[in-house]
Amino acid sequence: MADQKSNASQRLTQIKDFLTMNKTATTIPWDPDSTKFPTRKELPDIPGAPPEAAWVWGDNDYIGRLNLLTPTRVAAAAKEIKSGEIVPVNLPLDVPNQPAFGREIFKHEIKVLAENVAYDDLYTMNTQSGTQWDGFRHFAHIPTGTFYNGTKGSDILGPAANQKCSIHHWAEHGIAGRGILLDYRGYAHKKGINYDPYDYYPISWEELYQCGKDQGVDIRPAAQGGDIKIGDMLFIRSGWKETYDSKSPEDRAKAALRHGSGLDGEDGQRYAGLSQEQKILDWLHDSYFATVAGDAPAFEAWPTHENYHLHEYILALWGMPLGEMLDLEKLAKTCREKNRWFFFFSSSPANCPAGVSSHVNGQAVF
Structure with missing residues (x-):
């Protein structure tokens, strides 16, 4: 039956x-x-x-959802290139100088091959200390301890370790398509909405909808009558970089070293980001974004006030690349000047077999 x-x-x-x-x-x-x-x-x-x-x-x-970046969709996205202006979205590798969540500080050395003739670089870095893609090995579905598509911790480390969900799979496929920016920080300034990006502040679906409306964009998926197309790449500016730039080096370090990750029941690390409400989950899923990204250290409001994280849904359950700490300041300025919130976007993740995550190495093209 x-x-x-x-x-x-x-x-x-x-x-x-x-x-x-x-x-x-x-x-x-x-x-x-x-x-x-x-x-x-x-x-x-x-x-x-x-x-x-x-x-x-x-x-x-x-x-995962990088499958949606088909040749047909990438070719269609290329039509967003009109003036040819390039806007990179990558922070310098040493920004933030003191990374959050206890991550290691970036270190750079110059290696002399032959004085006055040839030199090399030596980097010591955590790929998630700055502008980053969270790979599918980064965050599991906590109740089952399962990463995307059935990958387990034993696939990542130990005698049976393999390349399931390795970041190099993304590098081999490539990331390019149509991007959309929601400049929530700019909208908040305009509407007199005051919040500290270095404190817990959940951005609701309704607020994002109104932000989009102010930009002239219907953020609903096309299937519901909106402007979001399957395979679009979402970028949300919450204002973390703007606030970082306004702080002294001492205050930046103090904020980054606040005790507690939010994963252990302590919430010393606190940041503005997307709400974990059900409407946000529905929207992120049903829009069929190929990737999502923001300018804050956690993308979602941190720490979560629910018994789940957006990270679990985005990475482990849906297989959607998640970007954090992108520099969206120039992008927001360019979008506003042109009154264009869609653009062509490309990214080149590190081709690192067995890698967990990668710097974004991304740029928008107008």
Whole structure:
């Protein structure tokens, strides 16, 4: 009986697709070139996966929603290039000078090969001390201790370690497509909304919707009548870099060294970011962003006041690359001057086999 219902449902979907010119993703692995995907509430149950897991691109998939960056979508995104201006989004490697969450300070040495003739660089760094992509090895679904697509800690370290969810898979695929900036900090200044990016402040879906409206953008997915297309890359400016620049070196270090990670029940590290509310989860999922990123150390409001983190959904359950501490100051200025909030964006993650994460090495092109 269940098979009959399933077959009938698929047949109905095929008829609807024929009438609407859609191509609905139904059978796992999903076709990345589909034009219609299930909402968060419509996700299929996957045997052996945690609830709400979208491990839908194949058993050996380690790029997640980067699958949505198909040649067709990348070519379409290239039409956003009109004036040719380039806006990099990378902080200097030594910014912040004192990283948050107890991460190591960046160290740079010059190695002399031949005096006055040839030199090398030597870097000592934590890839997540500055502008970063959180890779799929970075944060697990906590209740099950499972990383994206069934990867476990034993796949990352130990005698059975392998390259599941390694960052090099992203590098081999490449990251390029259409980006959209929501300048929430600029909107907040305009509306007289005062908050400290170095303190807990959850940005709600309604606030982001109003921010988008102020920019002339409907942030709902196209399937709901909005302007967000499948495979778009989301950038949210919360004002962390603006505030960092206004602080003295001593105050920057003091804020970065506040005790408690937020993962251990202590909340010394506190930052503005996206709310963990259900409407945010629905929006992030149903928009089918290829990637999401912000200018703050945690992207989501930190520490979470729920019994889950956005990191768990974004990275472990949905396989969506998550960027943090991008320098969005010049990007916001350029977007506002041009009154253009969409642009072409490209990023080159490190091709590091077995790597956890990477600097973004990204730029917007107008």
